Amino acid sequence: MLGTYGLPTDVETAPEWQSDLLDLDAYLARIGHTGPRTPTADTLHAVLRAHMSTIAFENLDIALDRPVSIDLGPIQDKLVHRGRGGYCYENNLLFAAALDRLGFPVTRLLARIRQGEPRRRFRTHTVLLVRADDRVWLADTGYGYSNLMQAVPLESGARVDTHDWTWRLVADGPDWVLQITPEDPAARAAGEWFDMYSFRQEPQYRIDFEAAHYVSSTRQGSPFVGQVVVQRQEEKQRLLLRDRQLERRHADGSSEVVELSAADTVQTLRESFGIALTDEDSRALLQFFAAK
Numbered sequence: 001m002l003g004t005y006g007l008p009t010d011v012e013t014a015p016e017w018q019s020d021l022l023d024l025d026a027y028l029a030r031i032g033h034t035g036p037r038t039p040t041a042d043t044l045h046a047v048l049r050a051h052m053s054t055i056a057f058e059n060l061d062i063a064l065d066r067p068v069s070i071d072l073g074p075i076q077d078k079l080v081h082r083g084r085g086g087y088c089y090e091n092n093l094l095f096a097a098a099l100d101r102l103g104f105p106v107t108r109l110l111a112r113i114r115q116g117e118p119r120r121r122f123r124t125h126t127v128l129l130v131r132a133d134d135r136v137w138l139a140d141t142g143y144g145y146s147n148l149m150q151a152v153p154l155e156s157g158a159r160v161d162t163h164d165w166t167w168r169l170v171a172d173g174p175d176w177v178l179q180i181t182p183e184d185p186a187a188r189a190a191g192e193w194f195d196m197y198s199f200r201q202e203p204q205y206r207i208d209f210e211a212a213h214y215v216s217s218t219r220q221g222s223p224f225v226g227q228v229v230v231q232r233q234e235e236k237q238r239l240l241l242r243d244r245q246l247e248r249r250h251a252d253g254s255s256e257v258v259e260l261s262a263a264d265t266v267q268t269l270r271e272s273f274g275i276a277l278t279d280e281d282s283r284a285l286l287q288f289f290a291a292k
Helices: 025-029 041-054 072-081 088-102 185-189 204-219 262-271 279-290
Strands: 106-113 123-132 135-139 158-162 165-170 175-180 192-201 230-235 238-242 245-249 255-259
Touching: 025 072, 041 088, 041 123, 041 135, 041 204, 041 279, 072 088, 072 262, 088 123, 088 204, 088 238, 106 204, 123 192, 123 204, 204 255
Parallel strands: none
Antiparallel strands: 106 123, 106 192, 123 135, 158 165, 165 175, 175 192, 230 238, 238 245, 245 255
């Protein structure tokens, strides 16, 4: 149930989100969370961090032209039981279901990617508002690169610092904007911020997610169609894999880029991103890279 427009007040029980299908014990075992299950801010931060540290952002099925479902059953099978990652819809819908089961009030929203540009884009990213300890928090496990490693209070000017990374949430008229410190050292020294995405407190329904997911996973021109995109935010670095190019970015603005062979790319998916691949997955990826 929602209180002030878009803000969660009660635990979500609408059947459209299918949270009752989640095997909570299996999910928590998958991400390695052995701490409290009480719906507090500390638990929210711990579960978000554990999810981020374990389940990668990846679009392998989309790149391989395989169907991708946002039903919770297939998401759970893929991300929890088969050791795969997923893109924003899969990660955040799984995380939201876990929060429902843990007793957190959650509102599911769609956001507009900015990536430092003011132009208006489709609503193609998923984010969550979560109530804990009498505050509302922005939580997100689905951005991959530069993803939050802990929840941010839904308050203009709120900041979180995690190791070498800083995020800030600001109000921009009716929009909320999540920002990060820029990678360019000169811009960072000047106190500038980089806009990641914006959202409004307008609750979205399952049908809205279906439409946005369809656009993101099938439209030519989508960054996830026709190329492999795998990303991971870590405490000391950001990993970005686009097809066979692996980039490691650091908070000081430095980066290293290496072009991998197809076989090394498959190995990197397993070792650096923690993605479990079957022999069939590996063969399909090698064929994909050979065709490119």
